[in-house]
Amino acid sequence: MTVRINPVARDEESAAFFDGAAVGEFRLLRRRSTGEYLDPRTVPDPDDDLEWTAAAGTGTVVSWSVVHKRARDGGEPERVVVGIVELAEGPWWWCRLDADPDADLWQLPVRAVFVPSGPEPDHEKVPVFAPAEEADHAR
Amino acid sequence: MTSRRETPARRRAAIAGLGLTELGKVYGPSARQFAAQAVRRAAADAGIGLSDIDGLLVSAGTTPGVDLSLQVDLGLRDLRLFTQMQAFGSTAGAMVQYAAMAVEAGMADTVACVFADAPLQQGKATGAAYGGRRTTPTGWGSLLGSSGFAGPNSFYALAARRHMKTYGTTSEQLGAIAVAQRAWAAKNPLAQLRDPITLADHQASRFIAEPFHLLDCCLVSNGGAAVIVTSAERAATMAQPAVQVLGWGQAHPGNSFRRNDNLGLVSGAAQSGPAAMEMAGVTVDDIDVAEIYDCYTFTALLTLEDYGFCGKGEGGEFVATPGMLGPDGKLAVNTGGGQLSSYYLWGMTPLSEAIIQARGQGGERQVPKHDTVLVSGNGGILDHHSTLVLGTEG
Numbered sequence: 232m233t234v235r236i237n238p239v240a241r242d243e244e245s246a247a248f249f250d251g252a253a254v255g256e257f258r259l260l261r262r263r264s265t266g267e268y269l270d271p272r273t274v275p276d277p278d279d280d281l282e283w284t285a286a287a288g289t290g291t292v293v294s295w296s297v298v299h300k301r302a303r304d305g306g307e308p309e310r311v312v313v314g315i316v317e318l319a320e321g322p323w324w325w326c327r328l329d330a331d332p333d334a335d336l337w338q339l340p341v342r343a344v345f346v347p348s349g350p351e352p353d354h355e356k357v358p359v360f361a362p363a364e365e366a367d368h369a370r
Numbered sequence: 371m372t373s374r375r376e377t378p379a380r381r382r383a384a385i386a387g388l389g390l391t392e393l394g395k396v397y398g399p400s401a402r403q404f405a406a407q408a409v410r411r412a413a414a415d416a417g418i419g420l421s422d423i424d425g426l427l428v429s430a431g432t433t434p435g436v437d438l439s440l441q442v443d444l445g446l447r448d449l450r451l452f453t454q455m456q457a458f459g460s461t462a463g464a465m466v467q468y469a470a471m472a473v474e475a476g477m478a479d480t481v482a483c484v485f486a487d488a489p490l491q492q493g494k495a496t497g498a499a500y501g502g503r504r505t506t507p508t509g510w511g512s513l514l515g516s517s518g519f520a521g522p523n524s525f526y527a528l529a530a531r532r533h534m535k536t537y538g539t540t541s542e543q544l545g546a547i548a549v550a551q552r553a554w555a556a557k558n559p560l561a562q563l564r565d566p567i568t569l570a571d572h573q574a575s576r577f578i579a580e581p582f583h584l585l586d587c588c589l590v591s592n593g594g595a596a597v598i599v600t601s602a603e604r605a606a607t608m609a610q611p612a613v614q615v616l617g618w619g620q621a622h623p624g625n626s627f628r629r630n631d632n633l634g635l636v637s638g639a640a641q642s643g644p645a646a647m648e649m650a651g652v653t654v655d656d657i658d659v660a661e662i663y664d665c666y667t668f669t670a671l672l673t674l675e676d677y678g679f680c681g682k683g684e685g686g687e688f689v690a691t692p693g694m695l696g697p698d699g700k701l702a703v704n705t706g707g708g709q710l711s712s713y714y715l716w717g718m719t720p721l722s723e724a725i726i727q728a729r730g731q732g733g734e735r736q737v738p739k740h741d742t743v744l745v746s747g748n749g750g751i752l753d754h755h756s757t758l759v760l761g762t763e764g
Binding site: 239240241244270293296298299300313317323325337357 | 507508509510512513514515516517523524527529532535577578579580581582626627628629630633
């Protein structure tokens with residue numbers, strides 16, 4: 232794994248999501264009554280009947296950008312690929328893409344891989360999406 | 371919707387004053403000081419005293435301190451309308467709308483609307499202006515930054531890329547906007563960047579967040595701007611040519627970014643633009659000057675499409691049509707250079723240039739026919755939109 236994610240720690244709202252990430256699950260919220268999948272960041276209405284559920288962890292790229300981070304020493308900038316993935320269940324997820332910055336990623340099938348965001352025990356694993364074929368190969 | 375015909379002409383709202391502070395890399399005054407200076411200058415421009423102001427709408431950028439303390443800073447007594455507003459880049463247009471409604475309803479007679487910001491600090495890189503805030507890398511709020519996103523630059527880049535892939539829009543077409551606006555800025559003494567650029571310069575400028583080059587992105591500026599809104603009847607007795615507020619609209623589509631929506635394809639401009647033009651009784655064919663919010667080249671392109679200057683998806687071809695944009699072009703768009711080349715004061719950038727043009731005070735950059743002027747405001751990541759139609763004929 233070549234991508235580097237900066238440290239992320241959990242809080243109360245994100246705990247269940249990061250519990251999933253730690254065991255390789257991309258978790259979404261689902262409304263029990265309708266089966267509708269919701270973004271994990273959804274602020275629940277107290278009257279709602281939401282439950283955490285493991286998503287497939289697959290999707291397609293809706294859009295992407297290559298962010299150029301200037302090097303401190305004035306050298307070549309680091310090129311960081313970020314994008315929007317439409318998950319198989321419907322929701323969109325904005326994330327790091329482990330993909331060729333020069334490739335056309337439009338509608339590319341991708342799969343989540345879970346990357347440690349830092350060395351400390353409270354540094355959570357974070358989902359990064361990689362081309363599905365490569366990610367399958369690496370499993 | 372208010373029909374203009376139902377409002378007696380004398381009570382219709384008009385913009386009677388414009389105050390601009392020094393703009394750009396101006397160090398020393400705080401945003402709060404810029405705000406007060408802008409209001410004083412707007413009142414002076416209108417030829418009225420501060421004590422004539424009985425309404426005040428305040429809006430802050432990224433710098434704290436531009437708030438309700440402004441009343442005491444200015445020594446304003448017995449205001450009948452006073453609040454702080456926030457709808458990001460759509461705020462300036464929205465302030466004029468609320469001020470106009472207050473004037474037409476008789477709630478206040480003379481309303482000052484002000485915005486000020488001072489993100490630039492001497493000795494620090496422009497790029498650091500909005501990057502100084504560090505949040506604890508905890509929870510949802512930390513995920514985007516930790517994953518490599520770089521704020522609005524990357525968010526708008528994603529929107530632009532989606533438009534490009536969906537409709538075939540190209541980077542060179544976006545560049546046509548940057549080049550045309552710089553040509554306008556060369557004629558604008560208020561503009562921060564006045565050296566002409568070519569499409570090759572645009573393409574060669576470093577990437578910020580692909581597909582955006584540096585020359586696709588707006589400036590960062592310190593400064594403040596204020597306008598005075600009053601009745602057309604009262605405005606006629608003041609110092610400047612009155613600029614009537616003929617129509618307005620807002621749209622807040624509520625895109626969540628969490629599910630398929632119109633991000634990058636259609637913005638709120640598609641609703642607020644037609645609403646404002648209908649209220650004013652005009653169509654895009656009647657627009658003499660268009661001052662379009664341009665935090666990025668792409669924002670201007672999408673807004674022109676959504677307002678109906680061209681068909682959906684045809685914006686790239688439209689702006690790159692030879693002879694369309696720029697000082698000698700068919701369509702007078704962002705005649706001061708816009709946020710890309712003149713100065714970046716959120717929605718006050720298009721609004722201030724619209725007032726200057728409507729009054730016929732644009733000097734070397736003045737558009738000959740300037741009776742009907744369209745102004746757009748855009749905020750968030752294409753989340754909030756305001757539109758004004760201004761005119762010099764009631």
